[in-house]
């Protein structure tokens with residue numbers, strides 16, 4: 847069965863995501879795009895997020911890709927929001943219900959190739975850009 851959320855065949859997306867995280871943590875060349883892998887994957891699997899969380903992650907992906915803010919800066923910004931009580935919503939959801947219904951994504955995690963760190967980083971960036979473009983067309 848294809849993934850009901852991102853549309854990946856045989857629901858291979860979850861397996862691939864776990865493999866990629868392992869690769870990013872054990873191989874310095876693959877690590878620099880970790881923030882993109884996680885954000886793009888979460889946006890395509892909205893059942894893991896609350897509605898506010900999905901909108902927040904979409905904004906974060908835009909900050910990474912369009913405004914070129916470094917991951918450490920965004921993490922700090924987020925921590926400050928939580929600490930100051932300005933962010934009161936939860937990002938993650940455990941109810942298993944998708945926030946959005948869209949399985950017509952331009953790219954999925956299965957489009958990312960891993961044969962070298964260079965190819966991997968370029969492919970993750972391209973996938974994340976496609977996710978942002980698709981996500982920005984979704985009204986929720």
Ligand SMILES: [Zn+2]
Pocket residue numbers: 849850851852853854857859860890891
């Ligand atoms: Zn999926």
